[in-house]
């Protein structure tokens with residue numbers, strides 16, 4: 001990852017995001033809102049949906065963001081679909097890719113083109129409960145806390161280095177729906193925060209850990 005560029009106080013930020021969705025897009029909306037409220041110094045250059053009927057597409061259009069559909073149905077295999085996605089992201093000069101409810105595994109072309117520059121949000125405290133229906137898995141397992149995780153994307157499902165996590169309690173009368181709602185509030189809070197952290201640089205991946213480097217003595221105030 002290259003060093004961050006200086007903050008742009010006027011006009012759109014120079015840090016360009018590509019957001020990949022498949023569904024309702026509430027995390028996309030949280031990112032849109034964080035940018036609008038100047039809590040996230042970035043701009044969304046493009047939204048890509050794997051599904052033409054994703055309701056998140058309307059959120060993108062409402063916000064005046066270009067939205068593109070790249071459906072796996074239109075491509076013979078995952079890699080050729082991913083290559084189209086890479087082309088769309090590159091043509092929009094995207095710096096960081098954010099998966100936000102994107103219901104497909106990321107293939108090699110995308111992982112290679114955006115190495116350590118793809119984030120995902122998952123509704124559990126990884127490495128617990130990867131994959132689908134994480135909130136239902138947590139409830140059925142009987143954990144007393146669950147939460148949300150933002151992580152760098154690797155070839156392993158929900159398996160890359162963790163950037164941020166937030167914890168929520170699991171209550172006795174929770175259903176998958178009530179637990180999901182409580183976790184979603186935290187997702188919307190930590191995703192923009194994690195994006196900012198990654199864009200700001202000053203971190204390294206050591207083994208499985210995303211480690212923030214303390215500023216050197218010469219740059220400290």
Ligand code: GRF
Pocket residue numbers: 023024025026027028056100101102121122123187
């Ligand atoms: C979220 O729970 C996210 O953690 C998971 O898929 C869901 C997407 O929701 N990966 P939305 O489309 O952002 O509303």
